[in-house]
Amino acid sequence: MSDSNRLSAAEAVVRLSSGALTAEQLIRDCLDRIAERASVKAWIHLDAEQSLAEARAADRAGRPGLLAGLPIGVKDVIDTVDMPTQHGSPIYAGNRPFADAACVALTRMAGGTILGKTVTTEFANRFPGATVHPQNPAHTPGGSSSGSAAGVADFQVPLGFGTQTGGSTIRPAAFCGVVGYKPSFGEFSRVGIKLQCQNLDTLGLICRSLDDIALMRAALIEMPHRRIDRGGGAPRIGLCRTPGWDKADAATQALVERTASRLASAGANVTEVEFAAPFRDIAQHHRRIFNYEAAHNYAYEHREHRGRVSAVLLDTVLDPGAALPLADYVEALETAEAFRAHLDDLFAAVDVLLTPSAAGEAPAGLGSTGDPAFNSTWTLGWVPCVTLPAGTGPKGLPLGVQLVGGRFDDEKLLDAAAWVETRLN
Secondary structure (H helix, E strand, O other), rough: OOOHHHOOHHHHHHHHHHHHOOHHHHHHHHHHHHHHHHHHHEEEEEHHHHHHHHHHHHOOOOOOOOOOEEEEEEEEEEEEOOOOOOOOOOOOOOOOOOOOOOHHHHHHOOEEEEEEEEEOOOOOOOOOOOOOOOOOEEOOOOOOHHHHHHHOOOOOOOEEEEOOOOOOHHHHHHHOOOOOEEEOOOOOOOOOOOOOOOOOOOOEEOOHHHHHHHHHHHHHHHOOOOOOOOOOOOEEEEEOOOOOHHHHHHHHHHHHHHHHHHHHHHHOEEOOOOOOOOHHHHHHHHHHHHHHHHHHHHHHHHOOOHOOOHHHHHHHHHHHHHHHHHHHHHHHHHEEEEEEEEHHHHHOOEEEEEEOOOOOOOOOEEEOOOOOOOOOHHHHHOOOOEEEEEOOOOOOOEEEEEEEOOOOOHHHHHHHHHHHOOOOO
C-alpha cells in the first residue's frame, strides 16, 4: 500500500490533477486502510467495486473537474441514489433514495467520487452509532458525524460530509484531532438531507486542512476556487468563554487562555467578549427550537414506528418537543433572532471569536457522544465556525480550539484561521 490516503484533500487534488496520482490508486489506498482499520467502524456502507469503477472512469477521462476524482465520505443522513441511506435507524434499513442530495450531486459534478456512507448516530441525534475513537476505542469519537470524523482522522478518506444541528460537526472533529467547518446557515444546500430542525440543520465538512475547506466550498457553492489568503495581517480576536465556560474542563480552559495569550504576543488584538445579559441562557432557547422542530419533523417515525425509536431520542427530544407549547417555541425563535443581531454587533469590533471546540477530550465510554455546550450557541446564531487541532489533553486525546466568524464572513474566518493555525504550536 502506498500512503496517498494520508494526503489532505487539497494535496490529493494537486497530485490527481497533475497525473502524479491516479484516482484508482487513491481509492485503493483508502480501501486498504479501511480494511486494515475495520475496528474503527467508521462506515455503514461500502462498495469497493463501485468506487473503483468510478475511479477508473475518472482516470480514463483525465480526472476532470475541481475535485479530479477525490474520494468523499458521506454521512448516512445524506441521500445517495446508488447507495442506501439509512439514517442510523432500523426504520430505514436498506432504504434507497430516488435521487442524490444536492451536496452529493455537486460533488459528482465537480469530479468527486463517493467512497461510501459513514456512520451517524440515530437521525443525527443522541443515540450513538457503532464508530469508536480511532486513537482509543474505549472513547467516543463524538457525534453525530462520528463516522466521517473517525474516518478522516484515521486516514481512511481525505474528507467527509457531516451535519450540525447542535455540535455534530465541530465536536467530533475536535475529539478526533482534525479540522471541522460549519458554514454560515444557508450557504450550503440541505436538499436531500434528512431534515431534523429547519432553523438549525447545517451541512458541514470534516477534513485535514483549511485548504480542503476552501476547495470543497467552491464545489458546493459552484464558485471559483478561492484559495485562503495567508498573507493578511493579524486579526482582531474576541476571547469568548461563553456562558457555558464552567462546563469546560481545566485542560480546555487553560488551552483557550494560553492560545489567547500566544496570539496576542504574535500581534493579534485580543479583547474579552461576553454575551449581553438577555442571552446568557441562550442554550435553553436552542434546546426548545431543537426539540420542537425535531418532534414535528419526525412525526412519522414518532407516530408510526415508536417502538423502533431509541428511548433516549423519545425521552430527551421527541416527547418533550411534542409537549412544548407553541408560545414557548415562538419565544425561542424571537430570542434567536435578537441573539443574531447581538452577534452582528459583536463582530463590528472583532474579526473572529476564540472559544472552546468542546468541553474537553473525547469522553470515555460509548454511551454518549459528548456535550454540545460550546457548539449549539453558534449553530443557533447561524454563524460560521472552524475547529483546529491544538494539542492533547491529560489522557493523550486531541483538544481543539474553535474560531467563530460573522454571518456570511466565511472567507474572512478561513483567512483568520490560517493566521491562527500557524501560531498554535
